Amino acid sequence: MHIIKTALLSYGMSGNVFHAPFIDLHPAFELTGSWERSKKLIQNDYPLVKSYPSLESILEDNDVELVVVNTPTGTHYDFTKKVLEAGKHAVVEKAFTITAAEAEELEKLAKEKGLKLAVFQNRRWDSDFKTVKKIIDSDILGEIVEVTFSYEAYLPALNTKAHLEEPSPAAGLIRDRGPHMIDQALFLFGYPKAIFADLAIMRTNSRVNDYFELILYYNDKRVRLKGGFLAREMAPSYIVHGKKGSFLKNRADQQEDRLLAGEKPNNTDWCAEPEKEWGVLHAEKDGKEFTEKIPSEKGNYLDFYEGVYQAIVNDSSEPVTATEGVQTMKIIEAALKSAKDGQIVKL
Template identity: 55%
Template sequence: MMKKIHAALLSFGMSGRVFHAPFIDVHPGFVLSGSWERSKKEIQKHYPEATSYDSLESVLHDETVDLVVVNTPTYTHYEYTKLALEAGKDVVVEKAFTTTVAEAEELAALAKLKKRKLSVFQNRRWDSDFKTVQSVIDSGVLGRLVEVSFSYDRFSPKLSLKGHKEKQGPGAGIVKDLGPHLIDQALCQFGFPQSVFASIAITREDSLVDDFFEILLYYPQMLVRLRASYFVKEPVPSFIVYGTQGAFLKARADVQEADLQASKRPGHDGWGTEPKEAFGILNYELEGKDVRKEVPALQGDYRQYYEGIYQALTQDAEVPVSAEDGIRVMKIIEAAFLSASEKRVISLA
């Protein structure tokens, strides 16, 4: 009989409702125990057998709960993750992992001390567009990579209605909101860079938090550019890869978030499948001739993250995204802020 892992969320807002509860619910090895709900009581409308917890303490004192998902605002991640680990729970924590490298390192050490599993929820590793980019790079058809750009652009000049995203604080701003997605993808594919240079700015009227960044990651023979902006009305390809033998351009077109927002159940026919018009363009040299063609996107599937968590908790496998992965992302973020403030390249040696 399949072992059941009982999981509880620390919030049932957009993150809990869209990115966590559906994947816990569809996995046969998990039971959605419930969620901490502070004011609105929504979880039982979607999952009638789930518990609406009134406090963090009630979650942590529930001996049936094995896994706690810390999907609250970034500034709470350190405190809540620490309390969950100390209560003997395994933990999945949303990005950004923490607000500082020191906090991230302390949590990683605590997880080891308590012999608990700790993983950062970097679901964008399983986006269809990124998986497709990885497959083209790994094929070697582009030759030695020279310049790579990953962007996460929107046209959203107005301030967010989510107050915690617009208030000044240690977890606020676009660098710690969208930055972890891009940084994790870059580190996942290319490893840790030698140095960092960054520009971070406030561009929206009345904004109190950073809402634009460009982070340059320097590798021995390659430059990786990561950027995000709220003023991109006509977007360019979100993934641009230039190599000595060709180029690959790809739009950000994963459909999973839109499907989840529309309450579609993970795993339905066509799950994670991009439309043909979003296919990437590969242009390269082969035996002295130019070849230009569309590249169909691979299937995206966030279910693979929670399958990895299940294997980690039941078979003692490695978690799909480790605390050490999260620490490396935080090191890039801290270096980027230092670079932007001092206007210099920051060595990571």
């Protein structure tokens, strides 16, 4: 078996929760270590790995084949470019870059060097989204006409991470949670013909956008994406209406909470949703109307890394391609323009 030796560029929450456990679990990956600037923590969890003192020390390590760029968004372009120029494959956290032009340049560079470049849109492998996709793909709802995806919480206090709250081209909820929802919409429905966006600051003393609503225009449907931090009581996170029925589903994937609690993923019984979180399908079949609860699919971020493995070893497409990452960045840029001008932006 080809073993892909992999290094992280950070071992904060992202590295500790979303990457290292799945790299360690997958038999075709070997975690070599992480760049750690001040706190040296990775060896507490993985004693046999390295704590790299610099990015250069990772790039100079000939054993490292894949680098996970999981640092703040503002660093993604520079760090990923250096990784690719060093001849190593890359996985890049969302948001992919700050601008679409940066994303396109990285995509071009990876192709020129024959390297794999994947964007870590892990929410495609959440149980709730997988369930929504299964329902849509089944055609039980008929032609889809109206969709609302929301990613809301009640978090009125400002985040203690300065890079998330200080005004910068990389800050704001549209760049934090927006990429997840935009990616999900494009994955299901393709690229829209136009977009309208409303961005706002709602929390006391906030200096960056912490509310957004996007409308994606398609010839035959409208897709609304919403995010905010002041929803103490939340509506269903996924509302899908078709000409034959509707499906409502809460955002209830268990993976992040269990990983934050220190659980390690496994291949057998990882994060099934409880029955109380199952979605509601209201549709008709053979001319008869019915309502029923739909068991949730199982989510597993390991499937993302299986896709990365297949891409590197068998030259298949990345699980989330750089092209898809570019499209998400173009939507974000169009949303910023729409919100500034107060107009629909054609794509």
